Amino acid sequence: MKENTVDIQTLETIFNSMVRVMDQSKNDIFIISEQSRKNFEDMQKELAEVKVDISRVITEGDYLESMTRHSRLRLADVSKNFTNYSEAQVREAYEVANDLLVKLSINQMEEKQLRIRRDELDRRLNALLETIERANHLVGQVTTVINYLNMDLKDVGEALETARHKQEFGIRIIQAQEDERKRISRDIHDGPAQMLANVMIRSGLIEKTFVEKGPELALLELTDLKEMVRGALYEVRRIIYDLRPMALDDLGLIPTLRKYLSTVEEYESGVEIHFQNTGRELRFKTDFEVSIFRLVQESVSNALKHGKSKDIWVKIEWLRDIMNIIIKDSGQGFDQNEVKDKSFGLIGMRERIELLKGEMSITSTIGNGTIIYFRIPLREEIIAD
Template sequence: MKETTFDIQTLDTIFNNMVRTMDQSKNDIFIISEQSRQSFEEMQSELKMVKEDISRVITEGDYLEDMTRHSRRRLADVSKSFMNYSEEEVRQAYEVANDLLVRLSINKMEEKQLRHRRDELDRRLAGLMETIERADQLVSQVTTVVNYLTTDLKNVGEALESARHKSEFGIRIIQAQEEERKRLSRDIHDGPAQMLANVLIRSGLIEKTYTEKGPDKALAELADLKEMVRSALYEVRRIIYDLRPMALDDLGLIPTLKKYLTTVEEYQKGVTIHFRSTGQERRFNSNFEVSVFRLVQESVSNALKHANCTDIWVKAEWIHDIMNIIIKDNGKGFDQKEVKDKSFGLIGMRERIDLLKGEMNVISNPGTGTTILFRIPLRMDMIDY
């Protein structure tokens, strides 16, 4: 019995190490792809400038050729009628013709160099594009293998069956957390929030009564009480919004994210949050929209708590049957090897993205900020009709 347990544990360790290695390789390929894209954009900018320089040089060359032909005719006239011109005029004609020839020669050389640089940039751009395409293809292939290893092969052996039970247990925990948050949000909204609103109204009536009687001190105290109650009411509603945004069911994912990030920015002085959504926005079922909202919420929360950043960029991309969510900050970054197995925030996000059958990539190094990319497939069973 002990021997069987040992074999299962060994198999589980080997399997997990293999999946972890392949997942890290996928992240490395993703980094190469992103770096190649950045180089591609920089080369495109340089190529544009080179083409503009070529156009300028060609225009200048045409002008110099016209001037050179004119100077040659002038020199020919001077040579034929040498006796009709002074020595200074003859010398000047030769110097002008020679100067134009030199300038034209330099112009042609510059044009040749620019054309060579343009051709070189075209070749390098083509090579980079091939690298990017191959990297994307490799990421897709590795993802397919990892998905196969983490799904189909989990049916092999008692150890992998145990891992599947652990995954199901984690899913049930997350679902229970969401249900509890929904219940707590409803209870607070119907209870304390309404009570505080009534207290605020009553304080206004008391203020009016005391205003008519004229006790300044009591009026000042009531004014302070009113502000305190208003702040408490605002805070309670903010907590409700954090637990489960009411706007999510009514407005949908993107408007709710925009409202949430605006609210966070108001509370976090010195931090600017930039939000952008591209592509055709769509409505999906509640579980999907809540999961995506929590991914963004946790990512932004981590950046605010740990990154010491001044700017956070959140971008949602709707691309056919894929949704990309990118959260980037300009904070202090972190060593992924040290944080990877210790951060419950990252673990929770990976569990959520696994539930959505998506991918999560984290790019960070000390001093370089952090970028998190979520790639989520949009399936027909997610659509909210």
């Protein structure tokens, strides 16, 4: 019986060649990531310039609209009292009015083009960010594989265990994303879609009621329909806010939070939200403003959904180099030892606060409500230019 033999040198050559190819692939991916990052930074600068231009054009537009109104009044007066003005004055009134109208039209066109460019840059930035994240993820994966191939055999078990944990966490993230998609789909189906279907039915009934029973009963039905439409509008706004608060880019963190909390208070029957903001407000870069908004949104949502609270206090305090956020409720509270890190909401909040290099603490006992405290350092790299 012939014995199987293994050419160790050949295996070593193949092994080393595989490691070299993977290392080169890692370098190539890293170069792509760095190029994308540079494009991302350049595009961010361009976006900032475009936003400055939009602000300038809006200001100029307001001025031109005011001047155009004055010129029209002047032109109307000249046309009405034609005999009181010289030919030169009449011509001047017409020319000034026409010139301002042309400038206003150009201004409006420029504003529209700038807004289109801003939206395009936003989309491209999101695509680039996704490319960078994927490239970084691939670099991490390739590096992990290379390390596995080069490490001592005694470390393989530990490395595989680490990889298993990463895979499990990745699966949990994917499951959470799928659950979120299902939730949004269910929210739209059970909320606005059902309400709009009912609106169609009720509108037909109102028409029939008006014909058969008169305007008074039809008016009562119309009042109910108005409440139904109002509820559908609230559901749509809530879903949009859950996806992304669009007002953040234009208004900033504090006005957007104030608007969000006011909307929650308006549509959550019997709920009172006390909002307090002290100190000099700052604007953060987009990703960080979204992260801070989500921290408050998740905290308020938990107070309503799980805490069943009717009173919620949101306090934001701006200090010299620290931003403090306190969310307190009078709800049911929970057992911290029991919940701990099992909640995806708490996991997401901790990930966001780590991104901000801040601190988070939760104090809660059953029956005594919950207090969530965020401490965020005002680092230069998170503050908008």
